Amino acid sequence: MSFASDRLREEISEIIFLDQHCHAPLRLDGPLDPLTLRAAFTESTDPQVQEQDVTGTTGYRMMIRWLAGLLGADPTESAVLTARSTYDVADYYRLLADDARLGPLFNDFLFQHELAYTSAEWSELTGRPVRELMRIETLAEQLAGEHSSWESFRQAFSQALVSSISTGGCGFKSIAAYRTGLQVQPVDAATASAAFDDYRSELDQSGGERVRLARKPLIDALIWETLEVAAELQLPLQFHVALGDDDVYLPTSNPVLLRAIFREPRYRQVPIVLLHCYPFVREAAYLTSIYPNVYIDLGLTVPLAGSNCAALIAEALGVAPLHKILASSDGHAVPEFQWFAARLWRAALTEVLSTNVERYMMTDREAIEAAAMILHANSERLYPGTK
Numbered sequence: 001m002s003f004a005s006d007r008l009r010e011e012i013s014e015i016i017f018l019d020q021h022c023h024a025p026l027r028l029d030g031p032l033d034p035l036t037l038r039a040a041f042t043e044s045t046d047p048q049v050q051e052q053d054v055t056g057t058t059g060y061r062m063m064i065r066w067l068a069g070l071l072g073a074d075p076t077e078s079a080v081l082t083a084r085s086t087y088d089v090a091d092y093y094r095l096l097a098d099d100a101r102l103g104p105l106f107n108d109f110l111f112q113h114e115l116a117y118t119s120a121e122w123s124e125l126t127g128r129p130v131r132e133l134m135r136i137e138t139l140a141e142q143l144a145g146e147h148s149s150w151e152s153f154r155q156a157f158s159q160a161l162v163s164s165i166s167t168g169g170c171g172f173k174s175i176a177a178y179r180t181g182l183q184v185q186p187v188d189a190a191t192a193s194a195a196f197d198d199y200r201s202e203l204d205q206s207g208g209e210r211v212r213l214a215r216k217p218l219i220d221a222l223i224w225e226t227l228e229v230a231a232e233l234q235l236p237l238q239f240h241v242a243l244g245d246d247d248v249y250l251p252t253s254n255p256v257l258l259r260a261i262f263r264e265p266r267y268r269q270v271p272i273v274l275l276h277c278y279p280f281v282r283e284a285a286y287l288t289s290i291y292p293n294v295y296i297d298l299g300l301t302v303p304l305a306g307s308n309c310a311a312l313i314a315e316a317l318g319v320a321p322l323h324k325i326l327a328s329s330d331g332h333a334v335p336e337f338q339w340f341a342a343r344l345w346r347a348a349l350t351e352v353l354s355t356n357v358e359r360y361m362m363t364d365r366e367a368i369e370a371a372a373m374i375l376h377a378n379s380e381r382l383y384p385g386t387k
């Protein structure tokens with residue numbers, strides 16, 4: 001280890017981690033079992049991958065070793081789980097949050113929300129402020145049944161976005177990548193209305209069951225509506241990009257497909273935050289260098305890319321302006337995911353930035369400033385009222 005990396009490691013370990021995209025963990029009855037822990041560390045829904053492949057990844061192995069260090073256990077999955085089971089839930093959450101030096105948490109709370117802690121409960125467990133992000137496709141699914149026309153639905157949707165912010169929310173999130181792809185096109189009112197009517201008849205036939213919204217004109221129209229509200233309130237819209245389960249079709253979740261949004265002058269003041277990005281890290285970094293309102297966040301890629309996280313951060317850092325790189329964990333299911341992501345973000349940033357210092361490409365001071373920008377300051381600037 002070099003002097004530069006020792007110095008930076010110490011400084012960067014003190015910087016708080018504002019998690020600008022994450023999900024409250026699941027309520028568990030009883031001790032955590034190995035399969036639930038493993039399943040959290042893959043995007044695959046295939047039981048064989050969850051059971052047999054995860055333990056072969058560098059990220060999972062590192063997580064077990066680091067967690068063993070924190071809990072004073074042997075570095076094996078079973079020893080770590082045994083040590084974990086001796087903790088009270090609240091003490092364990094606080095231990096991980098403090099060790100990861102978590103700052104405010106931005107909760108995309110409509111993901112698995114029936115099974116997860118509420119934002120208030122999660123805030124209590126971690127001792128951190130939790131702000132909410134509104135997942136627009138799920139909101140639309142919840143509201144559609146109450147409206148018989150596109151126009152009344154559209155107005156209710158916009159009002160719900162506004163009130164999510166007035167009740168403490170801090171931004172919006174789209175999972176279009178999971179549903180109909182990122183090639184979002186302008187939609188005229190007649191097309192949106194026809195797509196809404198089709199979705200409504202699907203809903204009527206379902207007998208009150210929730211119906212997965214996957215009609216492209218309707219999702220596209222809702223994204224433009226959201227941009228309108230986001231422009232008015234000057235708040236970011238996050239997009240899930242690529243890396244995800246087999247619902248994501250990679251060719252249609254490339255961020256370059258968002259071009260119609262990037263090129264729309266009306267929304268040039270709306271920060272567009274590209275989340276995860278793997279394997280399109282280069283494309284996303286490139287987009288931040290071309291459009292004034294595009295931001296990149298490698299959460300979820302960190303930690304799933306394990307020993308390759310530093311290389312991916314270096315890839316982004318070479319092209320993206322420093323003030324347009326954000327950090328998150330995409331933590332979900334178990335608190336270990338967020339904890340490990342925060343620790344790995346700092347370790348990977350230390351590696352990348354100290355290499356830059358050693359090569360005389362950055363001063364120490366610039367490196368530490370860059371880490372602080374990425375780990376919290378950029379998000380504090382982008383999301384009003386979070387500092």
Ligand SMILES: [Zn+2]
Binds near residue numbers: 023108
């Ligand atoms: Zn997420």
